[in-house]
Amino acid sequence: MQHGIEWAYTLTVMYAWRRSRDSWVTSLSAALETIMAGAAWPQARVGDTFHDQPTFCSLCGESRADSLHVNGDCPHMNSMQDPSIQMPNKLIPKANREAGDMPCYWLRGLMPLALGHIPEDQKNYHDKYY
Numbered sequence: 001m002q003h004g005i006e007w008a009y010t011l012t013v014m015y016a017w018r019r020s021r022d023s024w025v026t027s028l029s030a031a032l033e034t035i036m037a038g039a040a041w042p043q044a045r046v047g048d049t050f051h052d053q054p055t056f057c058s059l060c061g062e063s064r065a066d067s068l069h070v071n072g073d074c075p076h077m078n079s080m081q082d083p084s085i086q087m088p089n090k091l092i093p094k095a096n097r098e099a100g101d102m103p104c105y106w107l108r109g110l111m112p113l114a115l116g117h118i119p120e121d122q123k124n125y126h127d128k129y130y
């Protein structure tokens, strides 16, 4: 994030979801906002902060239930048949390779400015959301 965030791309889904009147979209939107703000507390973060709490995944037993595990690597979560979980599973290998270099992108959904190339004809696309 030292070079900035591509806010137009980063917030596109959030602004689109805010127009929805479906309650399940509102719930997803709130979850996404929590993750983007860095306010999610996976079990590893809880255990690292409060030493009387475990760091392991209660679903599969992995020793560290960090953001990458909870949102991508957990075999229990990956075995669920929910389409909203199955669709992003194809990105897990790429997330594992790149999360160390781009944690803001893979763990919080914030697109680094260096990755965001906006075509000329869509430069002001995000303006309609503000």
Ligand SMILES: [Zn+2]
Binding pocket: 057, 058, 059, 060, 061, 062, 065, 069, 073, 074, 075, 076, 077
């Ligand atoms: Zn797990």
